[in-house]
Amino acid sequence: METYGSTRRESATMAKVVFTANVQRHVACPEAEAPGQTVRDVLETVFAGNPQARSYLLDDQSALRKHVTIFVDGRVIRDRARLSDAVGNASTIYVFQALSGG
Amino acid sequence: MSDALMVSTRKGLFTVSRKAGQWAITGVDFLGDNVTLALSDRRDGRRYAALDHGHFGVKLHRSTANGWEEIAAPAYPPKPEGYEENDMWGRPLNWSTARIWALVAGGRDEPGVIWCGTLPGGLFRSGDHGQSWEMMRTLWDHPKRKQWMGGGADLPGLHSICVDPSNSRRVWVAVSTGGIWFTENAGASWTQRGEGMRAEYVPPELTHDPVAQDVHCLVQCPAAPDRMWVQHHNGIFVSSDEGRTFSEITGVEPSTFGFAVAVHPREPDTAWFVPEIKDEKRIPREGRLVVTRTRDGGKSFDVLTKGLPQSHAYDVVYRHALALDDAGERLAFGSTTGGLWVSEDQGDSWACVTHTLPPVYAVRFA
Numbered sequence: 001m002e003t004y005g006s007t008r009r010e011s012a013t014m015a016k017v018v019f020t021a022n023v024q025r026h027v028a029c030p031e032a033e034a035p036g037q038t039v040r041d042v043l044e045t046v047f048a049g050n051p052q053a054r055s056y057l058l059d060d061q062s063a064l065r066k067h068v069t070i071f072v073d074g075r076v077i078r079d080r081a082r083l084s085d086a087v088g089n090a091s092t093i094y095v096f097q098a099l100s101g102g
Numbered sequence: 103m104s105d106a107l108m109v110s111t112r113k114g115l116f117t118v119s120r121k122a123g124q125w126a127i128t129g130v131d132f133l134g135d136n137v138t139l140a141l142s143d144r145r146d147g148r149r150y151a152a153l154d155h156g157h158f159g160v161k162l163h164r165s166t167a168n169g170w171e172e173i174a175a176p177a178y179p180p181k182p183e184g185y186e187e188n189d190m191w192g193r194p195l196n197w198s199t200a201r202i203w204a205l206v207a208g209g210r211d212e213p214g215v216i217w218c219g220t221l222p223g224g225l226f227r228s229g230d231h232g233q234s235w236e237m238m239r240t241l242w243d244h245p246k247r248k249q250w251m252g253g254g255a256d257l258p259g260l261h262s263i264c265v266d267p268s269n270s271r272r273v274w275v276a277v278s279t280g281g282i283w284f285t286e287n288a289g290a291s292w293t294q295r296g297e298g299m300r301a302e303y304v305p306p307e308l309t310h311d312p313v314a315q316d317v318h319c320l321v322q323c324p325a326a327p328d329r330m331w332v333q334h335h336n337g338i339f340v341s342s343d344e345g346r347t348f349s350e351i352t353g354v355e356p357s358t359f360g361f362a363v364a365v366h367p368r369e370p371d372t373a374w375f376v377p378e379i380k381d382e383k384r385i386p387r388e389g390r391l392v393v394t395r396t397r398d399g400g401k402s403f404d405v406l407t408k409g410l411p412q413s414h415a416y417d418v419v420y421r422h423a424l425a426l427d428d429a430g431e432r433l434a435f436g437s438t439t440g441g442l443w444v445s446e447d448q449g450d451s452w453a454c455v456t457h458t459l460p461p462v463y464a465v466r467f468a
Binding site for chain 2: 022023026052055056057059060061062063065067068097098
């Protein structure tokens with residue numbers, strides 16, 4: 001697992017991010033941990049360490065790609081443009097490809 | 103003459119090569135992935151492949167000595183805070199590359215320059231072999247750009263780019279739908295071209311409006327850049343004044359509807375088309391796949407059938423799927439039903455390479 005932003009888990013909210021296996025053949029996206037109060041905070045920290053992954057999951061306006069979906073602790077996020085959904089302490093973020101994309 | 107083809111398909115980029123007088127598939131890259139377009143840059147031998155991963159977006163790859171490397175795909179600039187723009191359906195228009203729909207090398211005097219057209223209409227220029235891209239804001243910010251509409255796709259698509267062989271600063275582009283646009287200063291400013299084209303899908307007062315025209319494909323004769331040919335949604339048009347004005351070519355059998363057009367590199371009066379019945383019936387007439395060719399600027403046409411299926415053929419040939427080699431002798435085209443044909447005699451006769459490819463989006467001589 002990759003750890004970004006901080007190595008001291010107790011110092012901040014530290015979310016776990018799990019990326020769909022489907023994206024791995026295009027760009028390696030290992031499981032990661034990163035701090036942040038929102039999905040945006042966490043993902044941008046991960047992408048700072050893995051910039052190629054960013055364009056696979058976010059579009060040119062930094063919104064979630066149309067056929068990518070994100071779950072935080074089992075709930076689909078609502079703010080696909082700003083990714084402002086809150087991330088709790090020790091949350092798990094799953095990044096999947098949506099079935100809507102075929 | 104070229105001995106190799108790059109065939110972009112829904113499931114990979116196929117290399118087709120000529121050996122001992124026969125054409126055959128000799129390689130495949132990106133197998134399983136949607137390759138929408140490819141470019142072989144004659145100036146330096148580099149190849150480019152545009153992929154659309156669906157879920158994961160549009161990507162661009164460039165050949166290396168050992169294979170391929172992913173490079174930057176053209177990306178739209180951030181939409182200004184608070185700025186709202188809707189598409190023709192009233193939905194917010196996403197400023198994001200939805201498809202790479204034109205890839206063209208710049209002039210011989212500007213190595214490394216690549217032009218790229220996209221959906222939803224953005225034009226990009228790279229000066230470093232595709233390593234980075236600059237959007238042509240002068241065209242994107244033109245007030246009339248907002249009148250562009252989807253043609254076939256939901257979003258406008260910039261699909262044709264012609265660089266003047268005698269002056270690389272002069273560039274024509276065509277949009278479906280949005281007509282033809284021209285710059286004489288490398289993109290510092292743009293003007294609309296294309297008087298004389300005719301659209302049947304708009305009210306009478308807009309029929310001849312240049313911005314309403316659904317140009318399917320625009321090509322320019324390299325040896326005579328004043329001559330341009332257009333395969334349009336509503337017919338075939340030809341210009342002898344660099345696209346300022348066009349004349350319609352009518353009375354062509356079996357039809358003047360289609361997507362692709364190719365013009366001979368030295369003979370401006372010679373052009374090829376692959377006709378289908380009509381816009382609401384996009385299949386060859388009577389199931390007979392034919393290529394039409396004019397050698398006299400559109401006064402008359404040959405209907406070329408030798409070697410092409412003449413019964414129950416339902417092949418559609420997309421705008422980038424008809425190719426002519428630099429010598430003007432060899433042609434090739436691929437179809438939506440996976441057929442690929444090559445001619446070595448300007449279309450007089452054709453050989454089927456295969457009819458089991460995935461749907462073909464683009465064919466280019468390497």
